[in-house]
Each structure stands twice: as structure tokens, then as C-alpha cells.
Amino acid sequence: MKKVTQTKRSTLVKSGGEAQAYTAWIADLKRRYRATQIKAAVAVNSALIEFYWNLGKDIREKYVGTKIYGTGFFPRLSIDLKESIPDAEGFSTQNLRYCLHFYELYSAQPNFQQLVGKLVSVPWGHHCTIIDKCKSDPNKALFYVLRTIQNGWSRNSLLNWLSTDLYEREGKAQTNFDLTMPSDDCDLARQLVKDPQKFEVFGLSEEYSEKELKAAIVANIESTLLAFGKGVAFLGKEYPVEVWGEIKNIDLLFYIVPLHRYLVVEVKTGKYEPADLGQLSGYMAIAKHVLNTPVDNQPVGLLICREHNRVLAKYHLEELGLPMGITDYELKKVLPTKAQLTKCVADAERQIAEASRVCHTNREVIG
Secondary structure, rough: HHHHHHHHHHOOOOOOOHHHHHHHHHHHHHHHHHHHHHOOOOHHHHHHHHHHHHHHHHHHHOOOOOOOOOOHHHHHHHHHHHHOOOOOOOOHHHHHHHHHHHHHHOOOOOOOOHHHHHHHHOHHHHHHHHHHHHHHOOOHHHHHHHHHHHHOOOOHHHHHHOOOOHHEEEOOOEEOOOOOOHHHHHHHHHHOOOOOOOEOOOOOOOOHHHHHHHHHHHOEEEEEEEEOOOOEEEEEEEEEEEEEEEEEEEEEEEEHHHHHHEOOOOOEEEEEOOOHHHHHHHOOOOOHHOOOOOOOOOEEEEEEEEEEEHHHHHHHHHHHHOEEEEEEEEEEEEEOOOOHHHHHHHHHHHHOOOOOOHHHHHHHHHH
């Protein structure tokens, strides 16, 4: 059958322009078919979420608080639904409880009928995860629903963000964005900077320097970008910029794609000092005058330090006309990867060999 298909296709495809047009048409059909599959999957998910919402609503309004509702209600309902619809899934006792929690969690929200339109665009597995972590806090749950929609999080990504207490940290960093940026840019910039800013690091000693901290952050750049959020690109560490023949190095340089703004990051391992913002503003000025193109906006500055006095920082930020923020950092030490372990072993073997060579040379000299 394969040979017949190939023969038939070869008679359709001619050389030159016809072949290119035919190939392009096949590629377009493939794209349209995949798009149809995605739309169908989204439609199925939306219908399923809407069904679960109404199921939870029925349980709440018809049976909660009645004589029939008790410890045996969900197991009995599960059995009856499975017998009535044997080819269907999703009627386990646990899932039926999720349906009730799902409705109860969001039905008290203002304009909850409009909210349902957003809820149906998130997979049910995501909803169950959010319910597990935010069952008693509808505002927190809705926050993660909207972030999932905005960032296209997988379930694993959602679990990761839930474990970092993103809801409690986002927008908590001290900034002057509301005084120095348009409202739309301000809202997005606030989402990028959290307090504290959490980084996963490997290979950092207890008494680390600023250089070591920056190296650790860059070595784990994937988790660093996750800490900042979607739409941020990493450009470099100790990023060199030439200013009239003199090289200035920016600690960490990022680019916020949706805002068309450079993000200039200054890292300090100690407590916040007023001079730190002066240094940061200097690097922001360099980025603006040397790196900015006509489509770029005023760079954003972020000072990451071990701790800071919030009242003192507030006073200083209010007097500055540049969009800047201050946040503390937290380090989460993670297990090394296989590649990192291999590098550590190789480095250790090299150091041992060098030490052995030096000792051997010293013995020969003494002898």
C-alpha cells in the first residue's frame, strides 16, 4: 500500500512551482487540521468544566443540608452515576467532592457568571490542584486560575508556582512604578518583581560573595527566569557596556519583551544602603543611552538584597524619577544535576592532581 500511495503522489507533484505550491498546500492542511484538533479539545474541556460546575451547583442547592446529604451521600451518588452512565469517567467519590468545592469556591465571587467563561478554559486537573491548595481562599484560587490562563502553565508549572507562595509574594516588592510608569506597564512590571524573590541555587557556600551569588543565579538561569515570569529574556551577567572608551559592567541584564524595556538588576548580599539605588540608577542611565533603540522604553531597575528597611526604602523610591524596585532574596538549595555532579568530580580530581604535583615538586626541592 505504501508503494501505491507514493506512486500516486508522485504523479500529482510536478517539478518547479507546482511542487512548491503542492507542498505548501499539504503543510497548510496539516496546520488547519491541528488547529481543528486543538479547538475540539478546548471545546470538550469547556463543556466538561461547565458540566462539573452545574453538577456542583446541583449538589449544593438540592442536597447540602438535607436529610439525604451525609457521610454516605458521595459514595452512593458515585455508584448511581456509574450505573446510569457506565461509559463515562469522572464520577469517582473524590471527583464529585471536587465538583462541589469547585462551585462553592467561586460562586460567591462578584459577577461569578462572567467568571465561568474563564474557568472553562482551564483543564480540570489544574482546577483540582488549585482546590487542594486554595480551598478556603477564593481570591487566591482565582489568582492562580488567571495566571494559568495568562502564562499557559502546565500542571507541573502550576504546582511549582503554588509551592513558591507566588500569590503572597507577587506585587509585594517595594517599587515606585505607579509614579514612574503608565498604568498598563506598571501592572505587568509589578507581576515580575516579587518579595522575596526566590531563586534555586546549587553549589553555593555558606559565606558567599556577590560574585558567587550572581554566578549561582546565572547557573540556574531557567529557574531564575521562572522567578521573574513570562516574557523576560536573559542577556548576560556582568554585561559589558562601553561608555566613551570605558567599560561598565551591569550585574545582570534582562529584557522584558511585552514592555520593550531592559531590566537592570543589581545584586547585593548585604543589607540595603541608599547608595545602592544610586549605583543602580547609573547603570539604568547607561542602558537607556547606549542600549536602547527607538522602540525601547525607559529601563526598569531592580535591586536584590539580603534585607531592607521598608520605610527607608519607601522614602528613597518616592524621590527618584526612574522606575525602580527593591526586593529581598531567598535561596532554595537544590540537588545537583548529573552534569553538575560530573563537573564537580572533574574539578575535584583536577585540584587533587595539582596538589599532588605541587607536593611532589616540593619534596624533590627539599630532598
